[in-house]
Amino acid sequence: MKIYLKFSTALLLFAASPFILTSFHINLLTEILIFGIFALSLNVIVGYTGLVSLGHAAFFGAGAYTAGIIAQNISANLLFTLGGAVLLSVILACIIGLFCLKVSGFYFLMLTLAFSQMVYSFVYQSTGWTGGSNGLSGIPNPILFGWELSNTVWVFYVVASLFLVVYAILGIITESPFGKVLVGIKENEKRLKSMGYHTNIYKYAAFVISGIFGGVAGALYTYFNGFIAPSDIYWTMSGTVLIMVLIGGAGTMLGPVLGAALIVLLETIVSTYTNMWMMILGAVFIIFVIFFPSGIYGISKDIFKGIQNHTVRPKVKNISNEKVS
Amino acid sequence: MYRTLENNQSTTLEVDKIDILIAQMVNGLSYGMLLFVITCGLALVFGILGVLNLAHGSLYMIGGYVGYSVTATYTQSFWLALLTAPLVVAFIALIMERTLLHYTYKLGHLSQVLLTLGVAYVFHDIAKIIWGTNVLSIRVPESLAGSVSIAGQLFPLYRLVIIAVGIVIAVGIWWVQNKTRWGAIIRAGLSDREMIGALGVNISLVFTSVFVLGGILAGFGGVVAAPILGLYPDMEFQTLILALVVLVIGGLGSIAGTFTASILVGVLETFGRYLVPELSMFLVFTLMAIILVWRPNGLLGKQVAEG
Amino acid sequence: MLQIKNLNAYYGESHVLHNLSLKVGQGQVCAILGRNGMGKTTTIYSIMGMVPKREGTIEVAGRNMVTAKSYHISKSGVGLVPQGRRIFPNLTVKENLLTTKTNTENGWKHDDVFKLFPRIEERQHSMGGNLSGGEQQMLSIGRALLTNPKLLLLDEPSEGLSPLMVQEVSKIIRQLKQAGLTMLLVEQNLAMAKEIADYIYILNKGRIVFEGAVEEFNGDIQKKHLSLSS
Amino acid sequence: MYEETILEVNAINKRFGGLEILKEVSFDVSRGERIGIIGPNGAGKTTFFNLLTGDLTPTQGTIAFHGKHITNEPNYKRTRRGIARTFQKNNLLEKLSIFENLLLVLQRKHGIKSTWFKVRNNRSYRALYEEAEALLETWGLHGRRNTKVENLSYGEQRQIEIMLGVATDPSVLLLDEPTAGMSQSETDYIVELLKNLPEALTLMIIEHDLDVIFGLSDRMLVLYNGHVLADDTPEAIRDNQQVNEIYMGKARVV
Amino acid sequence: GNSAIQQSGGSGGEADASEDKVKIGAILPFSGVYASLGKDLSDGMKLYFESVDWEAGGKRIEMIEEDTGADPQEALKRTRKLIDQDDIDILTGAVSTAVAYAIRDEIVTNKLPYLTSHAGGNDLTREQKSDYIWRSSFSSWQIGNSMGKWAYENIGDRIYVAAADYAFGREVSAAFMESYKEAGGEVVGQVYPPLGNNDYASYLTTIRDSDADGVYAFFAGSDAVRFVQQYEEYGLKDKFQLLGSGWLVSEDLRESIGNAAEGVHAASFWDYNLENEENGKFTEAYEEAYDRRPTIESLEGYDAARILVETIEALDGDVSDPEEIVKAMAAVEFDSPRGPFAFDQNTHHVIQDMYILETIQEEGRTENSMIDQIENVQDPGK
Ligand SMILES: Nc1ncnc2c1ncn2[C@@H]1O[C@H](COP(=O)(O)OP(=O)(O)OP(=O)(O)O)[C@@H](O)[C@H]1O
Ligand SMILES: Nc1ncnc2c1ncn2[C@@H]1O[C@H](COP(=O)(O)OP(=O)(O)OP(=O)(O)O)[C@@H](O)[C@H]1O
């Protein structure tokens, strides 16, 4: 019940925002939601399965470029472009996953990086389709049921609804028995195998799911921006989204979204005041690691728990006495 | 290449080709050794501290810039730069380890990645404030400035010296890691910090030393590479990615692996540029992918037994 | 040699040891008994400085070590055979032994350990993580001996050892005792504990519920403090 | 006891590099047997288990389960066939609670498909919860169901280890030193629990606690230096001179 | 105002609260590989604005700078911010061509007058041209084409081409080859190392083996430093004449390059040592203000600022109508430090003189000196 309440509130808030916010802020919010989806998708493998990828931009880029190229050459119909983006992300994830899941830990990180850089090189070199280093510009606005989404507000509504859908889907997946298995894999894969789980299949499924929603985020970014650059598929993009997940709180649903919001806001706001925004961003990372290692989500939870502890329970509890035997 | 050969109707074509291959081989070797000089500090710190130091590129950059300041501004001596820059970087590494990294050992790899990336960002802007955004470069010292002819082809002497420097460093690190008690203690500390403390080893001190040593190597690499690669904004991230690739291809925790991988990447990139110039960037990552799929722990990485 | 007064130990919010006091005299061997989860290991780790929060006093050879770092404690002559062995899995057997700081010139040496456990010598180039459970236990004991401690803490040293090996280890401990080494022993193998210890403490839920010379420890006490209903 | 042979081990060999750890071990197991495995440290007992469960594959030889070759089958498939194990060294999902550990086992046991993608208040999932609660009750762990495993003492973790093995509801259960690190009273409790397992369940136990092993087994296997030194009734093993020499020493079974 | 109303209201014309100001947005890289170019452009603009006391047509000039890095996406975001939040009247800047293309559509739909002050991609004033986009800097065609014919006449009929592998590098070399071949020369080889490549040894070894008369190279920034240095180290300097664009031996790089730069021939539309009255004034003022020599980018900034000021002057400070701004801008003509300056009314791209420079050794340092001049180079617009 509570869940539905939360969702309706979010829905109402989103519906109302264009009437409250300026278009600059709507743009900002749209971007946050897109990166929120992107971070959520990465979180499936990083936060839940414990596979840290530094190549997630490959899916974002694949989704973005596919949507853009389809819109330019075939049809700007949103269902078409989004469908194409999803299809290509699936194929890409299936291929990359096949190789990357053979390794683990830091090697996984680097192998995903390698594949995404290969995709990057491909995009960069295929000047004819992708515009190469100049990027792909002049992409027509998406069309939904014959309606051209020509302004920020429409795009925002599309992004916001898809965000809610993705959030719900991923929420259900991670809460499901399947999600529990992923968490188990992150904890102790060997034991899970002994329990009878074919862990490779689970990891592969998680990887593909993660890739799909990465692609969705990419396609949305194309609708939002009307322009795609190779930098969207570069490793720095993978790095940024990984940071969003880590700073927000890996392995939680809300965390990555909060992380995306923080990073997008910081980049936008800080860089209007100073050219030294990298220093400030860096300082924020450091502060998080040293003082709030469990991320934004962790902070809010700690604060919440702190209040509870002070009011409800004594601070030190005696575990030994709890034992029932 | 084919274009060139088509136009070259002479009968010495075969000989030329072999000369070129030899020349490219030497190029590859020297580039590979340059990669090794740059990467070894990262490899050391990751291989034995388990810390993926994303600020390694920044330390390398600071080494280069300090080296520049020493040669260009205060004195004119490359050798003095080679001495002071690593020390300055070592000091920075010391501060970094004691005040920041120190807290993250218990938090795990990801926190360290985030932390060191943050540090790299901060250093990026600090370097910009101090040294500006222009492209700078260190002049090769007179004594190493000339060129040497090998197989009828000219090579800068400095490049050949780098090959020697790389080998010396490799042997040095290998010796410390394998032939001294140090190596064992550090690797033990990696798997169970608490326990190594209970055996009477002040592991934080050891960790600090290793990190500082990594800093020294980074600073040294910065000065050595600057005459070839130059100093410019964003150099640290370019270098970092390349270093990570070399590190992974070689296999974590193995200096011999890093050494092998440096040469492999150096030679492959050089020949890649020669044969398929547009794809050289693609090639390195493909190499990494192939190697990892074939050997999931890199070329010489050890499969660490589970406890 | 070791004197603990009013020790309280915590893991985060959970308070595990409550005003624990115990004493091990020079050359004495004391055993701590108790059911699972009663705080035995926590006591050992507290002495070794490995529990995050400790209050009270822990005096080793007259010096209060309650706030000291564990390497410091080790250097002042405390050796540890931890529960679960805690071998370094990524090091070979030989390297595992190499990691210890040998405090004195004329004490235990690598060869002595090998002589004691020939099995370990055979496996000296194997990775620690690949050893069998019992082999790891031997290595763990050998590693602690190499620190040439004045006070040796043994947390279930017989776990995973074959009966024959248990007798062997028991013999070694008695020899060490004879040589004057002070020891604090946690053991589930009551027979072994009784054979070695001079004095016995029983822990229950982080409190000492019985202490007395080994002769005072009998079936009744065992039933009263060590059975499930307690 | 049942006459049906369920597990046939045929001349298996295991090498690690130059070390030959198991040599020509052959061995049959009938349904419902309670087999105790003893042997000096490093004899190869755990390795033998690893071969049976698929955590390792033999260098030579074959393993058949219900007449089907499973020699090279991965461990998860064997678990689904009903071969479950516990580990000598605690091998748990440390950051998860006791309850979550258990839930993962049960979820797999009932087939992930029946619970796939179903949220908590779904019926089949609720049934799972109830089963888990009941198991925790039996093991006296109900009060600590939400405690993270890493916050348990060593002996307590050993209990979870066994509980997870039993919870799979296997037809063959391999226990690697189940009571090591447990106090006497907990040991007694566990032994009692094991004795009450269904009769059709096949049990193989490695244990250095002679009371435990002799109390539980109806057949005993002695491994020595990688080969089977003796395979006999507990009584015969007790009197076996050689076993006494290499393994038990002066220790006597009480 | 909220975005829903703004969007549906359509006009987007809000009352300008700051009637007495003209807001100029500048998107420039202050971080990343182009950071130094951004800084120089910014300094050049400020120098000129300072000289008119930040006033034009009776209004105060307010310049809002946004850091784009080298990242077009970032630039797009910044541009949106300038449009939506700061409500700027005119936009200028863009170092990277990709940035210019990225913001192009946004500018056109918002009818925002934009003066491109560096980015050189040809299409910006060809297929992608727009009433609102005017370019005062250069096009890649201008840079490459000017050297082609000259190289054939003065260097030889066989040339090897090397250029950084990105759109701009490809365009410059294509323009060069087009005019070089047209003049009768033969391109004996081409190679395109990646942008930001750090070791040219392999490429140079290949080139060394060819039988060309010269090498035409397009590299900029750190690539240029490495290329020119290694060109000498690998002994190519003695074999082939090195030709390139002004960026190969630009003012801020030559000190790092050192003596290796000596003898390079480069094509540019401006140089520090150009001898004309305006340039004398400009370089002197710049050195006085910043204590370093101006670069090509400084000049571009200086000129851009001047164009903006003259536009506003011509409108008497009334910048409310973008069409009027564009019209006024198109008419700007003046004597720039680079020589006579005027826009091509068809392409909206600058018509300017190109200079062939030679780098020489002088008093222990290298200097560029003009050895030839090609007048009124006009982009063909196709
Ligand atoms: N992965 C491995 N690599 C190399 N040697 C191994 C490996 N695993 C086990 N061994 C060796 O094989 C031998 C048998 O090990 P195993 O764990 O089977 O013994 P065990 O009978 O269970 O002994 P314990 O009673 O001490 O547990 C040991 O000497 C051990 O060192
Ligand atoms: N890291 C920890 N965090 C929180 N609680 C802990 C931690 N380690 C142990 N505990 C709790 O502290 C209590 C005492 O644990 P301790 O390990 O000292 O018991 P023990 O007597 O050694 O038991 P065992 O015989 O099982 O080894 C137990 O209730 C345990 O759950």
Ligand SMILES: [Mg+2]
């Ligand atoms: Mg214990």
Ligand SMILES: [Mg+2]
């Ligand atoms: Mg075993």
